[in-house]
Amino acid sequence: MGSSDSFVKFDKVDKSYDGETLVVKDLNVDIPQGEFLTMLGPSGSGKTTTLMMLAGFETPTGGEIYLEGEAINKIPPNKRGIGMVFQNYALFPHLTVNENLAFPLEVRKLNKSEIEEKVKKTLDMVELGEFGNRMPLQLSGGQQQRVALARSLVFEPRLVLMDEPLGALDKKLREQMQYEIKHIHERIGITVVYVTHDQSEALTMSNRIAVFNDGKIQQISSPDVLYEKPENAFVANFIGENNQLKGKVKSINGKNCVVTTDHGDEITSLKINVNSVGDSSTVSLRPERVEINATEGNFENSFNAKVKELIYLGDHIRTRVEVCGNDQFIVKVPNSYKGANLKEGSTVKLSWKASDSRALDLR
Amino acid sequence: MNETTAGSILTTEGIPLKVSLQKAERRNKIRAILLVAPLLLFILFTFLIPIGDMLLRSVDDSYINTVFPKTFKEYKKWDRQDLPSEELYKTMFFEVKDSEGYAIGKASTRMNYAKSGWKSLLKKSKRKFKKIEEGPYKEQMIAIDKKWADMEYWKALGVMVDATTAGYYLNAVDLKYNVDKEVVRQKENRRIYNHTWVKTFKVSILVMIFCLMLGYPISYLLSTLPLKYSNLLMICVLLPFWTSLLVRTVAWMVMLQQKGVFNNLLVMSNIIADENRFKLMYNETATIIVMTQILLPFMVLPLYSVMKTISPNYMRAALNLGASPLHAFWKIYMPNSVPGISAGCMLVFILAIGYYITPELVGGKDGQMIGNWIAYHLKTTLNWGLSAALGAILLGVLTVLYWVYNKLVGIENIKLG
Incomplete structure (x- = not known):
């Protein structure tokens, strides 16, 4: 992506706090206007630091950040015109909801009637029109969250940043707010950069997800690509559930390769992140792509496995089996006549397609 | 045991819930009381009772009535127009003559507050009355000292007839009763307290402001620094707490006096001439500087927390x-x-307004605060009534301030940590 059509651009950005280790390493991202980009990663992966650099609270140690083509490294946070929803909301506790929302508008010296109108409109958007005169602490967590969201939008910023905004809510409310934020984003078409460590949150809301680990973006793509086609073992493991079989590359054959496990089994997989014969590799495989005792279909891989554990989960039976020397191998068996026959200790046949197994780097 | 169904206020056993709850809570209450009992008793005997006693002293005027009970009884019949009758002279004579010298001394001190001259008059009279064998006493008493014929002295007794008096409070604000029990201002050269009150407030407010000005940035820094640095800085702030107040005060004396470190440095570096040394010690400036330093931690700690x-x-x-x-x-x-x-601010102001030792040591003549007068009357003049009145006014002012503060800011807004 060229810098001309990117709304936000990170150009070779580095960040170090202590001068010894880099928290963010050579970060290059382009975010087009109107996108909902999520930065996903475990804690300490550099995602929040990246967000703070964009907001202007941290200065990059190297590289440059551009907003609408303008270098913003030297622009202080209050002049950037970027909205932000903070972890724990950071609503000003001594001001009412209305005053909280009016704050950015007063700073911008709008006249009174205009302020009132915008505050009202934005509060209505988050369905809190009645709560303008309450103090933030009189509101529930979900309501505070909406106020924080409204405050970040009320001054019509070009970009909104969200730093784990739903982290403090319970599961149900969190899911509800995910949809709400997603819908607001769709409605007003604002560019959003969202930070979370919750992968389902990322999958639900984003246009694109950047998976962070160790200060680097491991993969950046749309949620489905990220899930279906992880490019390395970290991403495969971090997003969704994942079976891993370790081994060495025996042969490479076009886009496929054969990996020999330590146990001696040969697995045919897509060649994704291995280069040459003899490389160590992790073969990654989604549990739902494995068939048990398949009678038809064309599977390149087929192995006998021993059922170790059955966990009844209603719609499916989570089955732990030992296959190719891995006894933590999970298969999701739909709760149908097939699943009913499974017994702990019995031997079954597992089959999967080469196109569903991906030979990745060894982690 | 104490379960209750919704809407009912009875327990399953049929006892009203409230009673049942009280029963259950009683043990806890007793436990709580027992835990605080030693401290409560300690405070009662070392704080509340002495304070109460001091407050009573500020209005107490009963001692003199126990020395001259009959005189005062007779005195009430006097019309205050002419010199008293022989009867009053006679009662006075015998009560002075028969009383212990110690009692007369103490009573005369009190009488001297009302009209100076009484003390010497009684002392002289006590000595000479022994020679008088029989009446009429009026003439003989006047012969001993002409003051016995002075209406002013007799009138002044009227101020003391009641067992309580507002006299100490009047004194504490530079007023007094004249001999006719009218409230008048003290003579110009005896007006010291109003001036001192104003200065006490002025110094306290200035110390409070300086502490806030110095303490706010430090507290901000403390609260934002990483823990390992903030701990170190906190120790620096608290260091004064671990040093004796006297040592610190004396250190300031070394620093600030005219031939002290500070002035010497300025003279040595030619910033000021030798004859223009700053007068920083033994005045109000010294009181403010030293008190600010001493009270600073009391500002920093609540701010920081x-x-x-x-x-x-x-x-x-x-x-x-x-x-x-x-x-x-x-x-x-x-x-x-x-x-x-x-x-x-509350903490610093309250501590400052009653401060005593620092002004005493570094304040000189012009840096004395009301606390110094309280100590002076307690220790030197033994006028405990006046001490108590000054202390009570201090207490009253603080209570009023506290009330105003509560109205304006709300006491729940105070946070010490």
Whole structure:
């Protein structure tokens, strides 16, 4: 992506706090206007630091950040015109909801009637029109969250940043707010950069997800690509559930390769992140792509496995089996006549397609 | 046991829930009382009772009535127009003559507050009355000292007839009863307290302001630094606490006196001439400087503990919303630190207003505060009534301030940690 059509651009950005280790390493991202980009990663992966650099609270140690083509490294946070929803909301506790929302508008010296109108409109958007005169602490967590969201939008910023905004809510409310934020984003078409460590949150809301680990973006793509086609073992493991079989590359054959496990089994997989014969590799495989005792279909891989554990989960039976020397191998068996026959200790046949197994780097 | 169904206020056993609850809570209450009992008793005997006693002393005027009971009874019949009758002279004569010398001495001290001259008159009379065998006494008494014929002295007794008096309080604000029990101002050269009151408030307020000005930035730094640095800095702030007050005060004397370190440095570096040394010691300036230093930790601690709870995200949010750093500080950070400011200011002001040892040591003549007068009357003149009245006024002023503060800011906004 060229810098001309990117709304936000990170150009070779580095960040170090202590001068010894880099928290963010050579970060290059382009975010087009109107996108909902999520930065996903475990804690300490550099995602929040990246967000703070964009907001202007941290200065990059190297590289440059551009907003609408303008270098913003030297622009202080209050002049950037970027909205932000903070972890724990950071609503000003001594001001009412209305005053909280009016704050950015007063700073911008709008006249009174205009302020009132915008505050009202934005509060209505988050369905809190009645709560303008309450103090933030009189509101529930979900309501505070909406106020924080409204405050970040009320001054019509070009970009909104969200730093784990739903982290403090319970599961149900969190899911509800995910949809709400997603819908607001769709409605007003604002560019959003969202930070979370919750992968389902990322999958639900984003246009694109950047998976962070160790200060680097491991993969950046749309949620489905990220899930279906992880490019390395970290991403495969971090997003969704994942079976891993370790081994060495025996042969490479076009886009496929054969990996020999330590146990001696040969697995045919897509060649994704291995280069040459003899490389160590992790073969990654989604549990739902494995068939048990398949009678038809064309599977390149087929192995006998021993059922170790059955966990009844209603719609499916989570089955732990030992296959190719891995006894933590999970298969999701739909709760149908097939699943009913499974017994702990019995031997079954597992089959999967080469196109569903991906030979990745060894982690 | 104490279960209850919804809507019912009876327990399953049919006892009203409230009674049952009280029963259950009683043990806890007794336990709580027992836990605080030793301290409560200690405070009662070492604090509440002495304070109560002092407050009573500030209005107590009964001693003199126990020395001259008959005289005062007779005195009430006097018309205050002409010299008293022979009868009053006679009662006075015998009560002076028959009383213990010690009692007369103590009573005469009190009488001297009402009209100076009484003390010497009684002392002389007590000695000479022994020679008088029989009446009529009036003439003989006047012969001993002409003051016995002075209406002023007799009238002055009227101020003391009651067992209680507001006289000490009047004294404490430079007023007094004249001999006719009218409230009048003290003579010009005896007006010292009003001036001192004003100065006490002025010094306390200045010390409070300086502590706030010096303490606020330090507390802010403390609250934002990483823990390992903030701990070190905190130790520096608290270091004075671990040093004796006297040592610190004397150190200031070494620093600030005219031939002291500070002035010497200025002279040595040719900033001021030798004859223009600053007068920084033994005056009000010294009192303010030294008290500010001594009371600073009392400002820093509450400020720090409140600032520690202010999330740095508030400031970030304010900046993010477009406020300049100054605006963000003034509109967002400062209001959130008000509980700390209030607590710190209250603490420092209350401690400052009753401060005694520091003004005593470094204040010289012009840096004395009301606390010094209280100590002076307690220790030197033994006028405990006046001491008590001064102390009671101090207490009253603080109570009023506290009340006003509660109305304005709300006492729940005080946060010490």
